[in-house]
Amino acid sequence: MRLVSVRVITNDVARLVEFYEQVTGLEARRPAEQFAELVAPSCKLAIGSAETMALFSAGAAVPESNRTAILEFLVEDVDGEYERLRSLAVSPEIVQQPTTMPWGNRSLLFRDPDGNLVNLFTPHTDEARARLAR
Structure with missing residues (x-):
């Protein structure tokens, strides 16, 4: 699968x-x-x-009602993406500025126009990079 x-x-x-x-x-x-x-x-x-x-x-899916899933995108540079997103015409609602998480990813959380949570992340530690490489 x-x-x-x-x-x-x-x-x-x-x-x-x-x-x-x-x-x-x-x-x-x-x-x-x-x-x-x-x-x-x-x-x-x-x-x-x-x-x-x-x-x-x-009724199987209801728009603008998600509060459980996170759409996650791997990026090269979370901090650079944060600066780029802030300059876009569709600048998103930032939920969390770039932060290094306990599991080693540096993450930026924001909401899309429908309220869905989006995470841009970069493996920040050796352990996080190794986990992603598997």
């Missing part, structure tokens, strides 16, 4: 796609107005409209 995609359901696909394009530097593929994908080397971030949930099961 391989994890290949994480999908976020939103009421405003265009807004969320623009946000993630600016944050990641990736250009989204948009096979339909209600759906887009940002393809990274390790996984896809899919963004679907609330109306797509009718294709699965009504």
Whole structure:
């Protein structure tokens, strides 16, 4: 089994796609107005409209209600990303400025326009780098 995609359901696909394009530097593929994908080397971030949930099961996912999952992106320089994000037109709500965590990652936490928590992180210690290399 391989994890290949994480999908976020939103009421405003265009807004969320623009946000993630600016944050990641990736250009989204948009096979339909209600759906887009940002393809990274390790996984896809899919963004679907609330109306797509009718294709699965009504009410199975509710936009703007997530308080349990964190979307995590590995970056080269968390502190540099923090400075870059602060200058974007879609500057996110910062939850935690760059901080070195007890497990050795340097992390920056912020919220996307729908309130989803996003973590940009860099392994900061030898142990954290070794764990990521496995």
